[in-house]
Amino acid sequence: MKKFALAFLVLLSVGLVARAGDKEIKQVAPPPCPEWYADTEWNVNLWGAYLFTGNDWRDDEYIEADHAWGGGLDAKYFFHRYFGIGIEGFGAEARRETFDVANHPTIINEHGHDTRIIGALLGTFTLRYPLQCSRFAPYIWGGGGAIFDGGERDEIVSDGFGGNLAPLFHTVHHGAETEGIGQVGAGFEVRFTRHIGWTNDFSWNFVTRDNSDFGMVRSGINFAF
Numbered sequence: 001m002k003k004f005a006l007a008f009l010v011l012l013s014v015g016l017v018a019r020a021g022d023k024e025i026k027q028v029a030p031p032p033c034p035e036w037y038a039d040t041e042w043n044v045n046l047w048g049a050y051l052f053t054g055n056d057w058r059d060d061e062y063i064e065a066d067h068a069w070g071g072g073l074d075a076k077y078f079f080h081r082y083f084g085i086g087i088e089g090f091g092a093e094a095r096r097e098t099f100d101v102a103n104h105p106t107i108i109n110e111h112g113h114d115t116r117i118i119g120a121l122l123g124t125f126t127l128r129y130p131l132q133c134s135r136f137a138p139y140i141w142g143g144g145g146a147i148f149d150g151g152e153r154d155e156i157v158s159d160g161f162g163g164n165l166a167p168l169f170h171t172v173h174h175g176a177e178t179e180g181i182g183q184v185g186a187g188f189e190v191r192f193t194r195h196i197g198w199t200n201d202f203s204w205n206f207v208t209r210d211n212s213d214f215g216m217v218r219s220g221i222n223f224a225f
Contacts, residue, residue, distance in 0.1 A: 033133035036191040038224070043076045043084065045199055047220025051092050054213040062150040062179065062212035063118060064096035070117075072218075076126055084126040088143060088183075090216075091119040096152065120147040120181055120205075128189070135191040139201075143183045147207060151177040180208040189222060197222040 048071045057066040072090025079085070095115045122145030130137040152175060162168050187201020200219045207213055 035130075036135050036194055037081065037128075037130040037137055038078075038194070039081045041078050042225040043074075043078065043086070043222055044225075045074050045076075045220050045222040047072060047074075047199065047218045049090055049092060050217045051094075052215050054215065055211050059211050060214075061153075062147070062207050062209050063092075063094050063214055064150070064152070065094040068092040068094035068118065074124065076124070078126075078128075081130065082128060084128070086124045086126065088122045088124050088145075089120065091117045094118050094150070114152070116149055116152075116176070118147065118150040121145045122181065122183055124183070135197075136188060137191075138186070138188045140186045141184070141203075145181055146178055147181040147205075148178040149176045151179065151209060151212075177209075179212070182206040185216075187218075191224075195224050197224065 049069070051063065051068040051070065053060040053063050053066060057064065070090055070092025072088065074086055074088035076084040076086030093115060094117075122143040124141050124143035126139055126141040128137050128139035152173070183203050183205050185201050185203025187199060189197045189199045191197040198220075199222050201217075203216050203218070205214050205216060
Protein backbone atom coordinates (compact mmCIF):
# COMPACT_ATOMS: atom_id res chain seq x y z
CA MET A 1 0.00 0.00 0.00
CA LYS A 2 2.84 2.34 0.89
CA LYS A 3 4.53 1.57 -2.46
CA PHE A 4 1.29 2.34 -4.32
CA ALA A 5 0.87 5.65 -2.48
CA LEU A 6 4.49 6.60 -3.20
CA ALA A 7 4.12 5.80 -6.91
CA PHE A 8 0.91 7.85 -7.05
CA LEU A 9 2.64 10.86 -5.50
CA VAL A 10 5.54 10.62 -7.94
CA LEU A 11 3.20 10.52 -10.96
CA LEU A 12 1.20 13.44 -9.58
CA SER A 13 4.37 15.50 -9.12
CA VAL A 14 5.52 14.77 -12.67
CA GLY A 15 2.13 15.82 -14.03
CA LEU A 16 2.17 19.10 -12.10
CA VAL A 17 5.70 19.90 -13.30
CA ALA A 18 4.69 19.20 -16.93
CA ARG A 19 1.64 21.46 -16.65
CA ALA A 20 3.78 24.22 -15.13
CA GLY A 21 6.26 23.81 -17.97
CA ASP A 22 3.49 24.13 -20.57
CA LYS A 23 2.21 27.32 -18.95
CA GLU A 24 5.70 28.80 -18.82
CA ILE A 25 6.30 28.09 -22.53
CA LYS A 26 2.98 29.68 -23.50
CA GLN A 27 3.75 32.79 -21.48
CA VAL A 28 7.14 33.48 -23.10
CA ALA A 29 6.02 32.86 -26.73
CA PRO A 30 6.33 36.27 -28.51
CA PRO A 31 3.20 37.67 -30.21
CA PRO A 32 3.30 38.04 -34.02
CA CYS A 33 4.77 41.39 -35.16
CA PRO A 34 2.40 43.96 -36.74
CA GLU A 35 2.30 44.29 -40.52
CA TRP A 36 2.16 47.91 -41.69
CA TYR A 37 1.74 47.17 -45.43
CA ALA A 38 -1.08 45.07 -46.84
CA ASP A 39 -0.69 42.48 -49.57
CA THR A 40 -3.23 44.39 -51.70
CA GLU A 41 -4.02 48.07 -51.17
CA TRP A 42 -4.74 51.42 -52.83
CA ASN A 43 -2.28 54.27 -52.22
CA VAL A 44 -3.02 57.98 -52.79
CA ASN A 45 0.03 60.21 -52.31
CA LEU A 46 0.03 64.04 -52.10
CA TRP A 47 3.47 65.65 -52.35
CA GLY A 48 5.47 68.82 -52.86
CA ALA A 49 8.29 68.88 -55.40
CA TYR A 50 11.48 70.73 -56.31
CA LEU A 51 12.69 70.52 -59.94
CA PHE A 52 16.15 71.42 -61.24
CA THR A 53 17.46 71.26 -64.79
CA GLY A 54 20.25 68.96 -65.90
CA ASN A 55 21.86 71.77 -67.91
CA ASP A 56 22.58 75.38 -67.19
CA TRP A 57 19.22 77.15 -67.35
CA ARG A 58 20.38 79.19 -70.35
CA ASP A 59 20.88 75.95 -72.29
CA ASP A 60 17.71 74.19 -71.15
CA GLU A 61 15.12 73.99 -73.93
CA TYR A 62 11.94 73.04 -72.05
CA ILE A 63 11.76 74.30 -68.46
CA GLU A 64 14.13 77.18 -69.36
CA ALA A 65 14.76 77.95 -65.69
CA ASP A 66 17.34 76.93 -63.12
CA HIS A 67 14.68 75.43 -60.84
CA ALA A 68 10.96 75.28 -60.16
CA TRP A 69 8.69 74.53 -57.19
CA GLY A 70 5.46 72.59 -57.44
CA GLY A 71 3.49 69.58 -56.30
CA GLY A 72 1.44 66.66 -57.46
CA LEU A 73 -0.57 63.55 -56.78
CA ASP A 74 -0.20 59.89 -57.64
CA ALA A 75 -2.56 56.96 -57.14
CA LYS A 76 -1.35 53.36 -57.14
CA TYR A 77 -2.90 49.93 -56.72
CA PHE A 78 -0.65 47.26 -55.19
CA PHE A 79 -1.97 44.01 -56.61
CA HIS A 80 0.80 42.24 -54.66
CA ARG A 81 2.70 43.19 -51.54
CA TYR A 82 5.70 44.20 -53.64
CA PHE A 83 4.26 45.43 -56.98
CA GLY A 84 1.97 48.32 -57.89
CA ILE A 85 0.73 50.18 -60.96
CA GLY A 86 -0.50 53.75 -60.96
CA ILE A 87 -0.92 57.18 -62.48
CA GLU A 88 0.98 60.35 -61.55
CA GLY A 89 0.37 64.03 -62.28
CA PHE A 90 2.33 67.12 -61.25
CA GLY A 91 2.70 70.82 -61.95
CA ALA A 92 5.55 73.25 -61.24
CA GLU A 93 5.83 77.03 -61.55
CA ALA A 94 8.83 77.99 -63.69
CA ARG A 95 10.05 81.53 -64.50
CA ARG A 96 11.85 81.99 -67.79
CA GLU A 97 13.62 84.97 -69.34
CA THR A 98 12.03 86.58 -72.43
CA PHE A 99 13.18 89.10 -74.99
CA ASP A 100 11.79 91.04 -77.93
CA VAL A 101 14.47 92.38 -80.27
CA ALA A 102 13.84 93.98 -83.66
CA ASN A 103 15.22 96.45 -86.21
CA HIS A 104 12.45 96.57 -88.77
CA PRO A 105 13.00 99.51 -89.16
CA THR A 106 12.40 100.70 -85.56
CA ILE A 107 14.91 99.38 -83.05
CA ILE A 108 13.27 97.43 -80.22
CA ASN A 109 15.18 95.76 -77.38
CA GLU A 110 12.93 94.57 -74.55
CA HIS A 111 13.75 91.95 -71.93
CA GLY A 112 11.48 90.48 -69.26
CA HIS A 113 10.30 87.34 -67.48
CA ASP A 114 7.41 84.95 -67.99
CA THR A 115 6.07 82.69 -65.22
CA ARG A 116 3.99 79.65 -66.22
CA ILE A 117 2.93 76.23 -64.90
CA ILE A 118 4.61 73.21 -66.50
CA GLY A 119 2.72 69.95 -65.94
CA ALA A 120 3.03 66.25 -66.70
CA LEU A 121 0.90 63.10 -66.62
CA LEU A 122 2.49 59.63 -66.41
CA GLY A 123 1.68 55.96 -65.91
CA THR A 124 3.96 54.22 -63.37
CA PHE A 125 5.10 50.80 -62.16
CA THR A 126 6.44 50.55 -58.59
CA LEU A 127 8.50 47.88 -56.84
CA ARG A 128 8.56 48.24 -53.03
CA TYR A 129 10.04 46.06 -50.30
CA PRO A 130 8.42 46.48 -46.85
CA LEU A 131 10.90 45.32 -44.21
CA GLN A 132 9.36 42.66 -41.98
CA CYS A 133 8.08 43.90 -38.60
CA SER A 134 9.06 47.45 -39.66
CA ARG A 135 7.28 50.65 -40.67
CA PHE A 136 9.99 51.24 -43.31
CA ALA A 137 9.66 50.34 -47.02
CA PRO A 138 12.17 51.37 -49.72
CA TYR A 139 10.87 51.50 -53.30
CA ILE A 140 11.89 52.13 -56.89
CA TRP A 141 9.68 53.00 -59.85
CA GLY A 142 9.60 53.86 -63.52
CA GLY A 143 7.04 55.58 -65.70
CA GLY A 144 6.27 57.37 -68.92
CA GLY A 145 3.81 59.88 -70.31
CA ALA A 146 3.61 63.48 -71.54
CA ILE A 147 4.84 66.85 -70.30
CA PHE A 148 3.23 70.09 -71.45
CA ASP A 149 3.23 73.92 -71.32
CA GLY A 150 7.01 74.26 -71.65
CA GLY A 151 9.43 74.73 -74.52
CA GLU A 152 8.55 78.29 -75.52
CA ARG A 153 11.24 79.98 -77.61
CA ASP A 154 12.08 83.52 -78.65
CA GLU A 155 13.96 83.41 -81.96
CA ILE A 156 15.68 86.24 -83.83
CA VAL A 157 14.97 86.05 -87.58
CA SER A 158 16.98 87.96 -90.16
CA ASP A 159 15.11 90.06 -92.75
CA GLY A 160 18.11 90.99 -94.89
CA PHE A 161 19.46 94.53 -95.14
CA GLY A 162 17.90 97.95 -95.36
CA GLY A 163 18.64 100.78 -97.75
CA ASN A 164 21.73 101.87 -95.79
CA LEU A 165 22.90 98.24 -95.53
CA ALA A 166 21.77 98.06 -91.92
CA PRO A 167 20.66 94.52 -90.96
CA LEU A 168 16.95 94.07 -90.48
CA PHE A 169 15.62 91.47 -88.04
CA HIS A 170 12.71 90.71 -85.75
CA THR A 171 11.81 88.27 -82.95
CA VAL A 172 9.52 85.30 -83.52
CA HIS A 173 7.81 83.92 -80.40
CA HIS A 174 7.16 80.15 -80.39
CA GLY A 175 4.48 78.90 -77.99
CA ALA A 176 4.42 75.97 -75.56
CA GLU A 177 4.69 72.42 -76.87
CA THR A 178 3.91 68.95 -75.53
CA GLU A 179 6.74 66.40 -75.32
CA GLY A 180 7.16 62.81 -74.16
CA ILE A 181 8.69 62.11 -70.75
CA GLY A 182 10.23 59.07 -69.07
CA GLN A 183 10.90 58.83 -65.34
CA VAL A 184 12.95 56.59 -63.03
CA GLY A 185 13.31 57.07 -59.29
CA ALA A 186 13.90 55.64 -55.83
CA GLY A 187 12.80 56.51 -52.31
CA PHE A 188 11.30 55.24 -49.08
CA GLU A 189 8.10 55.33 -47.04
CA VAL A 190 7.62 55.32 -43.27
CA ARG A 191 4.16 54.33 -41.99
CA PHE A 192 2.80 56.23 -38.99
CA THR A 193 -0.24 53.94 -39.02
CA ARG A 194 -1.40 51.19 -41.38
CA HIS A 195 -3.20 53.88 -43.42
CA ILE A 196 -0.93 56.96 -43.26
CA GLY A 197 2.74 57.19 -44.29
CA TRP A 198 5.47 59.71 -45.10
CA THR A 199 7.26 59.39 -48.48
CA ASN A 200 10.53 60.89 -49.72
CA ASP A 201 12.12 60.19 -53.11
CA PHE A 202 14.20 61.42 -56.04
CA SER A 203 13.60 60.88 -59.76
CA TRP A 204 15.38 61.69 -63.00
CA ASN A 205 13.14 62.73 -65.89
CA PHE A 206 14.00 62.29 -69.56
CA VAL A 207 12.26 64.68 -71.99
CA THR A 208 12.10 63.88 -75.70
CA ARG A 209 13.51 67.33 -76.56
CA ASP A 210 17.29 67.79 -76.47
CA ASN A 211 18.85 69.54 -73.46
CA SER A 212 15.66 69.25 -71.40
CA ASP A 213 16.18 66.50 -68.79
CA PHE A 214 15.63 67.40 -65.13
CA GLY A 215 15.73 66.02 -61.60
CA MET A 216 12.86 66.10 -59.10
CA VAL A 217 12.91 65.79 -55.30
CA ARG A 218 9.58 64.99 -53.61
CA SER A 219 8.21 64.70 -50.08
CA GLY A 220 4.60 63.90 -49.24
CA ILE A 221 1.90 62.11 -47.28
CA ASN A 222 0.58 58.74 -48.45
CA PHE A 223 -2.90 57.39 -47.66
CA ALA A 224 -3.37 53.60 -47.89
CA PHE A 225 -6.78 51.91 -48.19
